[in-house]
Amino acid sequence: MSKQRFGILIRPSANRVYAESSVALMEAELEVLDRAVLGGRITDVESRPIGGVPYLTFSAEDLSERDVAFLSNLSSLYALFRLAEDGDALHPVGLHPLDRLDDDLLTIQKYAGKTNEYFTKLLLNVALWSSASGPHMADRTLRVLDPMCGRGTTLNQAMMYGYNADGVDIDGKDFEAYAGFLRTWMKRKRIKHTAEIVPVRRDRRLVGRRLDVTYGLSKKEYKSGDRRRLTVVNADTLRAADLFAADSFDVIVTDAPYGVQHGARNREALTRSPLELLARALPGWVRLLRPGGVVGISWNTCVTSREDALAALAEAGLEPFDEGPYRRFRHRVDQAITRDVIVARRP
Numbered sequence: 001m002s003k004q005r006f007g008i009l010i011r012p013s014a015n016r017v018y019a020e021s022s023v024a025l026m027e028a029e030l031e032v033l034d035r036a037v038l039g040g041r042i043t044d045v046e047s048r049p050i051g052g053v054p055y056l057t058f059s060a061e062d063l064s065e066r067d068v069a070f071l072s073n074l075s076s077l078y079a080l081f082r083l084a085e086d087g088d089a090l091h092p093v094g095l096h097p098l099d100r101l102d103d104d105l106l107t108i109q110k111y112a113g114k115t116n117e118y119f120t121k122l123l124l125n126v127a128l129w130s131s132a133s134g135p136h137m138a139d140r141t142l143r144v145l146d147p148m149c150g151r152g153t154t155l156n157q158a159m160m161y162g163y164n165a166d167g168v169d170i171d172g173k174d175f176e177a178y179a180g181f182l183r184t185w186m187k188r189k190r191i192k193h194t195a196e197i198v199p200v201r202r203d204r205r206l207v208g209r210r211l212d213v214t215y216g217l218s219k220k221e222y223k224s225g226d227r228r229r230l231t232v233v234n235a236d237t238l239r240a241a242d243l244f245a246a247d248s249f250d251v252i253v254t255d256a257p258y259g260v261q262h263g264a265r266n267r268e269a270l271t272r273s274p275l276e277l278l279a280r281a282l283p284g285w286v287r288l289l290r291p292g293g294v295v296g297i298s299w300n301t302c303v304t305s306r307e308d309a310l311a312a313l314a315e316a317g318l319e320p321f322d323e324g325p326y327r328r329f330r331h332r333v334d335q336a337i338t339r340d341v342i343v344a345r346r347p
């Protein structure tokens with residue numbers, strides 16, 4: 001079969017998030033998807049304007065339904081077109097994103113220190129596709145951990161995908177704000193659920209508190225007993241290995257503290273070097289991953305180098321992905337933050 005040419009229209013808001021890096025990040029995300037899940041069938045990736053608007057174009061033999069389903073989840077994809085052989089006519093390709101819930105779950109909360117929701121989706125996608133569970137993105141209920149989850153952007157994206165999600169954060173205000181938000185949102189959306197906050201004890205000592213939520217993606221699923229779980233523990237992530245069962249997560253994804261203060265809030269935790277925290281926390285996180293599971297971390301390269309971050313992952317027994325597209329996620333966020341992504345797999 002002859003090759004066809006396709007064009008991805010990038011979500012307009014991606015330019016606000018990534019400035020001039022949006023096309024390069026989209027290209028790297030597409031290449032990870034292609035290598036890991038689509039079988040390397042995408043070629044001649046090129047960014048070019050069509051009608052004065054930037055598109056990411058590529059060649060592929062006709063895309064299957066499965067291919068389109070995966071492409072539909074690219075974090076900055078707005079629309080997908082097949083390009084006419086001659087000229088610039090665009091034929092829309094129907095999208096089938098995995099989204100199981102309303103997308104205001106990700107956009108309503110606004111606070112200093114929030115990780116942008118599109119970047120969070122990119123990080124989760126890249127980790128997921130690089131894991132043994134990547135090909136099953138749409139046909140299994142996967143389990144995701146964010147061990148420094150803040151007010152839950154990663155957890156919300158995992159819920160959007162219909163997955164079970166768990167989080168840990170040391171900040172009590174974040175814990176309360178997220179628990180309050182989630183309860184209100186579920187009530188307003190009439191999502192059948194139960195939610196409770198319970199104390200967490202180890203050796204009879206109180207180590208934190210846990211939000212336990214059980215819900216149905218639809219009323220029908222809830223009734224039939226097909227339910228999803230979300231838990232958030234307000235505790236130090238250094239305790240993560242005591243909080244969850246070993247070998248139980250498909251991916252662990254986190255946006256590490258930036259080593260700079262967000263807004264006016266004085267977070268004691270941020271005075272620690274993110275590298276030291278990562279090095280100490282990683283052995284516990286690794287125990288929670290399934291074999292073939294992946295850790296994906298974003299962090300600020302202005303305070304910790306890529307080499308040091310890679311060394312910490314390798315030291316914890318993980319195999320980092322560090323070539324091709326995996327080296328092209330670095331981008332500027334603001335004057336004090338240049339963010340990068342690293343991904344490593346548990347053998």
Ligand SMILES: C[S@@+](CC[C@H](N)C(=O)[O-])C[C@H]1O[C@@H](n2cnc3c(N)ncnc32)[C@H](O)[C@@H]1O
Pocket residue numbers: 113114115116147148149150151152153154168169170171174235236237238255256257258267269270277
């Ligand atoms: C960059 S923020 C993550 C923001 C989150 N992705 C969101 O969108 O809300 C880093 C988080 O790490 C948390 N943190 C720092 N040290 C921690 C520790 N030792 N244990 C658990 N969480 C920690 C902070 O409280 C903060 O919420």
